[in-house]
Amino acid sequence: MSPNGARPVRAHASVDNLRTYLLAAARRDPDRPAVIQAAADGGLETVTYGELERRVDRLVDALDALGLDVGDRVILESDTNADAVATLLACATLGLPFTPTSPEVPDERLLTIIDSAEPALHIQSDHGQRTGIPETVGTARFGPGGLTVERAPAPRVRRRRVVTPIDTAYITFTSGTTGRPKGVVMSHRGVIAFLRGAEAARLVTAEDRVANTSPLQFDFALFDIGLALGHGATLVPVPRARLNWPRRFLSYLRDAGVTQVDGVPSVWRPVLRHESDLLAEMGQEGVLSRITFSGEDFPLDELRRLQELLPKARFTNGYGATETMAASITEVPNPLPPGTERLSIGYAVAGAEMMLLGSDGSPVDEPGTIGEIYLRSPSLFSGYWRDPEATRAVVLPDPLHPGSGQVVFKTGDLAHMGPEGELYFRGRVDSQVQIRGNRVELGEVERRIGQFAGVTGAVAMVLPREDGDPLLHAFVTCAPAGPAPDTREVLAFCRAALPAYMVPHGLSVVNEFPVTVNGKVDRTALAAHVAS
Numbered sequence: 001m002s003p004n005g006a007r008p009v010r011a012h013a014s015v016d017n018l019r020t021y022l023l024a025a026a027r028r029d030p031d032r033p034a035v036i037q038a039a040a041d042g043g044l045e046t047v048t049y050g051e052l053e054r055r056v057d058r059l060v061d062a063l064d065a066l067g068l069d070v071g072d073r074v075i076l077e078s079d080t081n082a083d084a085v086a087t088l089l090a091c092a093t094l095g096l097p098f099t100p101t102s103p104e105v106p107d108e109r110l111l112t113i114i115d116s117a118e119p120a121l122h123i124q125s126d127h128g129q130r131t132g133i134p135e136t137v138g139t140a141r142f143g144p145g146g147l148t149v150e151r152a153p154a155p156r157v158r159r160r161r162v163v164t165p166i167d168t169a170y171i172t173f174t175s176g177t178t179g180r181p182k183g184v185v186m187s188h189r190g191v192i193a194f195l196r197g198a199e200a201a202r203l204v205t206a207e208d209r210v211a212n213t214s215p216l217q218f219d220f221a222l223f224d225i226g227l228a229l230g231h232g233a234t235l236v237p238v239p240r241a242r243l244n245w246p247r248r249f250l251s252y253l254r255d256a257g258v259t260q261v262d263g264v265p266s267v268w269r270p271v272l273r274h275e276s277d278l279l280a281e282m283g284q285e286g287v288l289s290r291i292t293f294s295g296e297d298f299p300l301d302e303l304r305r306l307q308e309l310l311p312k313a314r315f316t317n318g319y320g321a322t323e324t325m326a327a328s329i330t331e332v333p334n335p336l337p338p339g340t341e342r343l344s345i346g347y348a349v350a351g352a353e354m355m356l357l358g359s360d361g362s363p364v365d366e367p368g369t370i371g372e373i374y375l376r377s378p379s380l381f382s383g384y385w386r387d388p389e390a391t392r393a394v395v396l397p398d399p400l401h402p403g404s405g406q407v408v409f410k411t412g413d414l415a416h417m418g419p420e421g422e423l424y425f426r427g428r429v430d431s432q433v434q435i436r437g438n439r440v441e442l443g444e445v446e447r448r449i450g451q452f453a454g455v456t457g458a459v460a461m462v463l464p465r466e467d468g469d470p471l472l473h474a475f476v477t478c479a480p481a482g483p484a485p486d487t488r489e490v491l492a493f494c495r496a497a498l499p500a501y502m503v504p505h506g507l508s509v510v511n512e513f514p515v516t517v518n519g520k521v522d523r524t525a526l527a528a529h530v531a532s
């Protein structure tokens with residue numbers, strides 16, 4: 001509280017603020033490396049925890065001078081790097097919710113987000129290319145030299161005094177399967193609760209160098225920042241240009257001394273296809289000690305090939321949704337036991353609990369029976385931005401104690417329980433399709449096709465049709481060396497193991513699967529492929 005009770009010059013961050021949590025290591029050992037990143041001259045540069053904190057505080061002063069109030073939104077558009085991290089920490093210090101986005105997000109999507117979030121400020125890096133930000137939004141740039149304001153935000157009255165743990169740390173807009181982006185509002189308390197829960201998984205020590213390969217608007221990137229800095233380790237953001245060149249990607253990891261790589265399964269596809277020898281060499285060196293993946297099922301044949309090349313590495317399957325940051329972190333045996341059909345998503349992280357409910361809302365505790373995952377978690381989001389109806393659809397009264405005021409998160413994911421209560425992902429509720437009156441889990445079809453010799457990946461979907469039943473169609477990628485698999489043989493292979501209604505009506509061989517900006521397989525783009 002300010003001494004004479006007058007409006008404070010700036011709200012001060014209390015306990016449990018993203019900035020205090022992520023810069024704790026700067027107290028202990030300011031000279032340790034916080035970020036190792038690509039330098040302008042093409043080499044690498046290190047930013048220590050002490051230097052990072054200095055940049056944060058300089059940005060706090062500059063942002064504070066703009067007179068924004070706790071809760072005023074800031075769009076942070078950048079690749080992941082030390083100055084982007086400093087900027088989001090400066091926002092956290094002042095209680096300014098940041099909406100992370102990245103340069104490759106198309107203009108019209110950014111404008112949709114701006115229209116919804118009504119931010120006070122858009123900040124991009126010194127060399128950011130974005131133009132056309134609406135006049136109602138202030139604009140600024142950040143860099144190692146601090147903040148440059150191009151257009152000051154409209155003045156406003158400051159009403160808040162303290163940034164509390166339940167204030168919003170970030171609002172990240174998910175594309176959402178329904179198309180209209182939904183703003184996931186995450187509080188400081190929520191994101192810190194998940195990061196604390198993840199600490200119990202002991203993924204990282206202070207000596208680790210954690211490579212982030214996700215774009216900033218994907219909360220996997222925020223997790224990587226939190227995981228690395230929260231443990232006093234070193235974050236190594238991988239420039240997107242490097243990700244598309246497997247050789248440059250691997251040499252970057254090697255040059256930076258990366259010990260862990262976090263990313264969605266698709267980041268490994270080009271490496272497996274073009275640079276398996278170099279990866280095998282690195283596997284023998286034993287520097288890469290952990291691979292953490294999340295976002296979607298890791299196709300098992302690709303995972304097995306990755307494990308063969310990295311026999312000394314540990315593998316971690318991170319499962320969960322942005323609405324709770326995530327839910328579980330599960331060690332994957334390396335090598336996968338032969339005959340493994342599915343990866344476990346284990347148990348919720350410390351402090352949270354997953355349970356299965358049947359479509360009638362009653363608990364499912366019979367091993368093997370499919371139910372929908374409901375999550376009880378302190379990292380539950382505050383709700384969808386300006387969309388109470390969508391919020392009410394997924395934040396539900398605790399099914400075990402409906403009158404208690406307790407709520408759980410309805411994940412929309414299906415799973416079955418194993419013998420010890422560990423869960424196995426069985427697809428999304430909305431990826432169950434009806435084919436000729438039969439319920440089909442597309443993942444089952446994909447799994448069968450993926451077992452066909454020479455097929456390296458399979459995606460199944462129903463293609464809408466004006467008249468008659470929707471048609472089941474499959475897309476496959478195949479090994480670059482071998483011949484393209486014969487469609488008739490693949491469909492016969494499916495018929496040998498699947499009921500007729502689960503056998504695709506058509507099959508298309510594609511060179512590679514298109515991916516969304518977050519790196520997940522882009523099913524919409526695939527469907528358009530057939531329509532074209």
Ligand SMILES: Nc1ncnc2c1ncn2[C@@H]1O[C@H](COS(=O)(=O)NC(=O)C[C@H](N)c2cccc(Br)c2)[C@@H](O)[C@H]1O
Nearest residue numbers: 219220223294295296297318319320321322325326425
């Ligand atoms: N490991 C899996 N196996 C299978 N299906 C997965 C996995 N992880 C997700 N999914 C699917 O993706 C949905 C959710 O998508 S999301 O909101 O974009 N979030 C994400 O993908 C990433 C997630 N926020 C996250 C962020 C940081 C760390 C971790 Br650790 C996880 C889930 O509901 C699942 O359907």
